[in-house]
Amino acid sequence: MxxxxxxxxxxxxxxxxxxxxxxxxxxxxxxxxxxxxxxxxxxxxxxxxxxxxxxxxxxxxxxxxxxxxxxxxxxxxxxxxxxxxxxxxxxxxxxxxxxxxxxxxxxxxxxxxxxxxxxxxxxxAPLLPVHPLPELARWTFQGHSSDGPTVSWLLTELEQAGIPCSWVAAKKRRASDSLMRWEGDLTPDSESGDDRSRAVRVMVYGSLDGEGFGIVLRALGEQDRRVSRVLAVLADRITQRYSGTCLVGTTMIPGREWEYWRARNGRAPE
Structure with a gap:
């Protein structure tokens, strides 16, 4: 905005x-x-x-x-x-x-x-409840278009990047959370069984003012290279497809400059 x-x-x-x-x-x-x-x-x-x-x-x-x-x-x-x-x-x-x-x-x-x-x-972004798993990194994006990414699009992008993931939708939130569109966990397929102790929590919500969407990515659980890569790949693909603004901590980064910023800082979002 x-x-x-x-x-x-x-x-x-x-x-x-x-x-x-x-x-x-x-x-x-x-x-x-x-x-x-x-x-x-x-x-x-x-x-x-x-x-x-x-x-x-x-x-x-x-x-x-x-x-x-x-x-x-x-x-x-x-x-x-x-x-x-x-x-x-x-x-x-x-x-x-x-x-x-x-x-x-x-x-x-x-x-x-x-x-x-x-x-x-x-x-x-909506206030987020404390998650039982440790939060290792967070990345927020506010897009200008009315239609944001879908679960199937995220899964396809990760498949093409060589890190296929499974998806589990989060429990339905309160009806008062009117901006919420969908939320769930992406877990790399290499994780054994139903172990969801390491995942990327994805939350997509509507814009507070007019058209647009927001998306929050959170790396949860113990430090894991594949989970960190999932978050980094999604951030790159989202900024390539949609125009908008990234938020890392309290630093705003134009989406078109995201990959340059990440390369210059040499790290994933925190």
């Missing part, structure tokens, strides 16, 4: 959609400056300052990771005294005055920004 923020109406939408990020916390703050070369003076001049704040929060039964990109920043401050923690949010405040957006991320104004416009990008 992406939304451009420029006006008072946009700010009202932001506060209503996020609940003001109540009880969330800031996981990352980045600032970048763009400079241009001025031929008349022979110097580089500041052209734009961008500040990006990543926030993790929960609302309406969903875990959300939001990236607020503020461009045209003219005033920015972050101040944290020893022993203090300004990353925890109660509820942010925002206003639009004289064509400028102002954000106070905490009551004391220790994290504060003034900008010309902002852009919100967000990935949301």
């Amino acid at each position: 992406q939304h451009h923020i420029k006006t008072v109406e946009d700010l009202r939408w932001l506060m209503a959609h996020t609940g003001g990020f109540r009880s969330g916390y800031v996981t990352d703050v980045q600032m970048s400056k763009r400079r241009l070369f001025d031929e008349e003076t022979g110097r580089d001049v500041l052209a734009d300052t961008t500040v990006t704040v990543t926030i993790r929060y929960q609302l309406r039964g969903m875990v959300r990771v939001a990236k607020l990109v503020m461009s045209g920043v003219t005033d920015f401050s972050i101040f944290e005294q020893e022993g203090a923690d300004c990353s925890s949010l109660s509820i942010i405040q925002a206003e639009c005055t004289a064509g400028r957006l102002r954000f106070w991320f905490d009551p004391q104004g220790e994290l504060y920004a003034v900008c010309e416009e902002a852009h919100l990008e967000e990935v949301a």
